[in-house]
Amino acid sequence: ASIEAGVDKIRLNASNIKDQAMLREVARTAKSASVPIRVGANLGSMNPDLTRSERAQALAEEALREARLLEEADFHDIVVSVKSSDVREMVEAVRIVAGCSDYPLHLGVTEAGPLRQSLVKSSAGIGSLLLDGIGDTIRYSISGDPALEVDAAWMLLAGLDLRRHGAQIVSCPTCGRCEVPDILSLVAQLEERLGEIVKPVTVALMGCVVNGVGEGKAADVGIACGRDQGVLFVRGEPVRNIEPSAFIDTLIAEANKL
Ligand code: SF4
Numbered sequence: 001a002s003i004e005a006g007v008d009k010i011r012l013n014a015s016n017i018k019d020q021a022m023l024r025e026v027a028r029t030a031k032s033a034s035v036p037i038r039v040g041a042n043l044g045s046m047n048p049d050l051t052r053s054e055r056a057q058a059l060a061e062e063a064l065r066e067a068r069l070l071e072e073a074d075f076h077d078i079v080v081s082v083k084s085s086d087v088r089e090m091v092e093a094v095r096i097v098a099g100c101s102d103y104p105l106h107l108g109v110t111e112a113g114p115l116r117q118s119l120v121k122s123s124a125g126i127g128s129l130l131l132d133g134i135g136d137t138i139r140y141s142i143s144g145d146p147a148l149e150v151d152a153a154w155m156l157l158a159g160l161d162l163r164r165h166g167a168q169i170v171s172c173p174t175c176g177r178c179e180v181p182d183i184l185s186l187v188a189q190l191e192e193r194l195g196e197i198v199k200p201v202t203v204a205l206m207g208c209v210v211n212g213v214g215e216g217k218a219a220d221v222g223i224a225c226g227r228d229q230g231v232l233f234v235r236g237e238p239v240r241n242i243e244p245s246a247f248i249d250t251l252i253a254e255a256n257k258l
Helices: 020-032 052-072 086-102 117-129 146-158 183-194 209-215 245-256
Strands: 039-043 078-083 103-106 169-170 201-207 219-224 230-234 237-242
Touching: 020 039, 039 052, 039 219, 052 078, 052 086, 078 086, 086 103, 086 117, 103 117, 117 146, 117 230, 183 201, 183 245, 201 209, 201 245, 209 219, 209 230, 219 245, 230 245, 237 245
Parallel strands: 039 078, 078 103, 169 201, 201 219
Antiparallel strands: 219 230, 230 237
């Protein structure tokens, strides 16, 4: 029914379909609609008494067994996922699958918890694999607003320079040199306003004039903030001075011009 409803991909536990004729029928329907099928395994089906490496191996073997069932049903448009809430286990299992098959791989740390915990665990697991060229689709699992999962995925891809979508911010952590007391609230304002921009730009907001231009030069445009004036810079080159009240509006206007 989901294929007929026009979904882009389905997730299937092929081994749960004991009737071979039924599995072949699902495979035939997906094939005729050019809908890929994702198969896989996750931690829930593993024996908890195994060591982490043993579980990773078992996860990988289970996922590959699922893929073979589909191939035996003459279906080859297969995506494989091996998921665990244990980051190391997930990474290890995915590396095993990647090392012995050419299937596209879907990456995710499953049941990764609430926002902050999931961001750290998912980014560590998914990010380390993507940096090694492993992985084709990704999913952040967050106990929270699903829209945050999409935002987090885009941010990771942008942070790894794999895909660009919307604005990136370069902002300093502040230090004793910081010349503006409200730099953190300025960064928050900038982040909110940059949400309107979908083109890939990098915008810097730095806390002092002395080091801000140099430290923010990786950005397309930025302001090194001073107590009375800031310095607008474009790709590391100072352009003109800006009044503090115009910092954010100026950055948005300049980002839109790029
Ligand atoms: S840009 Fe200036 S205020 Fe920000 S961390 Fe660097 S030296 Fe400190």
